[in-house]
Amino acid sequence: MSSYPRIARFRSVDELRSHLATLDAPIPLDDAPRSAADGSPLARPLVLGDRTVGNRWCIHPMEGWDGSPEGAPTEILLRRWRHFGSSGAKLIWGGEAVSVLNEGRANPNQLSAPACGRAGFAALLAEVKTAHLATFGRDDDLVVALQLTHSGRFSKPVATGRVPRIAYHHPVLDARHGVNPDDASCVLTDADVERLIDAYVTAAKDAAAAGFDMVDLKACHGYLVHEFLSARRRPGPWGGDFAGRTRLLATLIERVRAECPQLLIGVRLSLFDIVPWHMVDGRGEPFPFTGSLPYDCGFGVDEMNPLAYDLAEPIALLRKLRDLGVCAVNLTAGSPYTVPHMQRPAAFPPSDGYPPPEDPLIGVWRQIDACRKAKEAVPELVMVGSGYTYLQEYVVHAAQATVARGWIDSVGLGRMVLSYPELPADALAGTPLVRGSLCRTFSDCTTAPRHGLRSGCYPLDAYYKALPEAAEVKAIKARMGS
Incomplete structure (x- = not known):
């Protein structure tokens, strides 16, 4: 557990503001939540391509490791999708990650596009829409996406262990995750990349046929498409310079747009990263990197100080995504496998993590501030923010304030929706939040x-x-x- 003060300790917005001032983490906070009737900025509609989203709440993709062994939906999985539909959020960003190939599943029970097919995708969408319509009486302002992915070096399609597929050999992650640095067979060939693109297009076609409004081409959290963004060490057309490293994502967008013109395209993007961390003597520390400068294995990383981020390339990518016709990006950071304290600020670390090396509020501010800088640089692109769950009682205060200031267009919730799916609806209705249901990380x-x-x-x-x-x-x- 964290030694830092817990959010529940702060009995007022002013108390939290005072603490934030000591951290130099000026997260903006409204004085009080406002309902839709009271003019909440979170109740404003949002134009997304040729659709209009009914409010500024978004639900992030949340997996349950609970599909069938073949990769099809199960009842417990459909329960989660029903909760997404009844949450009150009008943008359901992806539901959960669906692997475009069986080999790319992160766990043996992840949804698989070949196993789901159009019928499986239609079943997922029906749960969301039916629940939303039953709860709110309309769904014409609801936009639902399906997230498509390949887990890359974190692929574990069978229970016996990981079966990594990588863009390039990483000097830290290979050793940490059991990849033999001399094994070329786990590195995708250029022909493998072409086949992967075809698999994404097939999955997108099935999503379109099932009635989804949008697909999310996942490029975050260390998974395969995200890893290609840092593939400076990869020779050939899919790595090296910025054009090469972004070519896979750009090609996916171009192919899906050409073959599924009715689909909106979004990208969940890790906006920045830092060098991987690990547990040392009961505390979190970065892997040694001073002998590896400039650090060339990250995206959005300061090459000479990889404990800090550098938004130059991510902002260039956002401009490229805008020009390619991407309607929105869902911004996150890093990877839960390598820097959980930065990617998912929490008081209590997961079993493969480490105690927070900083007050988690600093991590919340880091993401909010980076998103603000991205939005200022590319104002035409719709952006969804992440990392708000740790604010707990004050999540609505911060969400209202960041949207009202134009720092972000929509605020996404992930972990919070597992414990309190109705939070967006309660906030917009002016109903006091149920403190006993708030995610405590x-x-x-x-x-x-x-x-x-x-x-x-x-x-x-x-x-x-x-x-x-x-x-x-x-x-x-x-x-x-x-």
Whole structure:
């Protein structure tokens, strides 16, 4: 657990503001939540391509490691999608990551596009729309996307272990994740890349046929398309310079636009990164890097100080995405496998993490501030922000303030929706938030799947609390001493 003050300790907005001032983390906070009737900026519509989204709340893709062994939807998975639909958010960004190939699944129960097909995708969409229509009486202002991915070096399509597929050999991540640096067979060939592009297009066609409004071409969190953005060490057309490293993402966009013109295209992008961290003597520390400067294995990283970010290339990419016809980007940071404290600020680390090396509020501010800079640089591109869940009681205060200032267009919720899916609806209705349902960043939703269990909010969701896995998660955390 964190030694930093917990959010629940702050009894007023002013108390939290005072603490933020000591951190030099000026997260903007409204004095109080405002309902839609009271003119909340979160109730404003948002133009997305040729659609209009009914409000400024967004639901991030949230996987449960709970599809069938073949990669098709199950009842517990569909339950989560129903919650997305009844959340009150009008932009459902991707639902959850769907691997375009069976080999690219991050776990043996991840959804797979070949297994789902049009029928499986249609079932997912029906759950969202039916729940939304039943709860709110209309769905003409609801936009639903499907996130398409390949897990790359984190692929684990079978329970026996990872089967990595990588863009290039990484000097830190190879050793950390069991990749033999001399094994060329796990590096995608140029022909493999071409086949991968075809698989994305096939999945996008099925999503369009099923009725989805948008596809998200996932380029974040260390997965394959994101890894290509840092592939300076890869020879040939898919690596090297900026044009080569962004070619895969650009080609995916061009192919999907050409073959699925009715689909909006979004990109979930890790806006910046830093050198990987790990646990050392009970605390988090960066891997040694002073002998590896300039650091050439990151995207959005300061090459001479890889503990800091550099937005020059990410902003250039955002401009390129805008020019390619991408309608929106969902901005996040880093990877949960390498820098969880930066990617997902939390009081309690997951089992494969480390205690937070900074007050998690600094991590929240880092993402908000980077998104602000990106929005200022490319104002024409719709942008969704991440990292707000750690604010807990004050998530609405911050969401209102950042949207009102034009720092971000829409605020996304991820972990929060596992414990409190109705938060957007409650906020817009002017209903006081249910404090007992607020995500407290216990990280059980990450610890469970790291041990082969289904992901969910075991502490706060009564459904998950009653599952047999709840006792296993509790035992794992006891062994961790958390």
